[in-house]
Amino acid sequence: MAGAAGLWEEARALLPGSEEELSLALSGEVDECVPPLLLRARALLYGAAPPCEAALRRLGDVLRDYAWEKLNAGPWRDVSKAWRQVYAYGCLFGALAEVAARRPLAPAVRLCDMGLLMGASVQDNVLARLVRLLQAHLPRAERRGAAPSSAKRARTESPPAPVVRPEDTVPHERCPSLEHFRDRYLIPQKPVVLEGIIDHWPCMKKWR
Incomplete structure (x- = not known):
């Protein structure tokens, strides 16, 4: 599947060129078990191409689950930016795992959306750049704001507005x-x- 392989290369190109350049520095302290998980995920991304998507997906799941507990532990204003960054990384790794596995892209787009909404910006807002890339490769019917072509609009009449309960x-x-x-x-x-x-x-x- 050349198209899927090409998409992985495009997604991977959104990250820095080398493992050392992808800094995982956070804006505060987190539990000591978290940095090793981030480092393992980074190593997968810069190892075999494409990476072991199952391992990358598991790491993304663990990071998101761990951070999610912290995000919901108290008032939002008290949530550390570092934990929001951890959540964003979990979403990033999960989305990249979906791309590497050549699966339908809707779940990867949703992960990016969740990271943008609940996380904090990481890697020069890579989640925003990744979601734009993925949306461009979604089937036309699944693209946000996709409008029917002018020819199709000319052939069809606007249906009556449904009655909403x-x-x-x-x-x-x-x-x-x-x-x-x-x-x-x-x-x-x-x-x-x-x-x-x-x-x-x-x-x-x-x-x-």
Whole structure:
């Protein structure tokens, strides 16, 4: 499968060229069992090509599970950035394992999303760059925001809007706290429309 092999090479190219260049320095202290796990995962990435995806996946699972407990141990504002970085690395290694195994890409994209949402930036925001790469290789029907071609739109009429039952209406939340969003929507995997969360962006105001 040349395409899958090529995708692995593209994903691998998002990382530094050598094992020594991929610094695993964290922004704080973590449990002493964590750094060896990070080092083992790094060694796998810079060993055989592609790496042993099963071992890389297990390490990603362990890192995410360990960090997840810390992320949920108390108020979000008290969570150490170092543990969020560990969670991001767990998502990164898990996503790369999915790519190396030549599996469907949707689970890898979800891991990147979780790392971006709950983790902290690592390796020059590599998760954001990886998710863009993976989305470009998703089947067209699975791509976010994929719109039908103009020819297809011309051939089809817009269907009538479905009748939505009140209990099926997607709720709207304005600037919820991370804890509230995590507990009410992220963990139960429920949809929600978030409002007001980017009102502070400069681009939301008219240029003067």
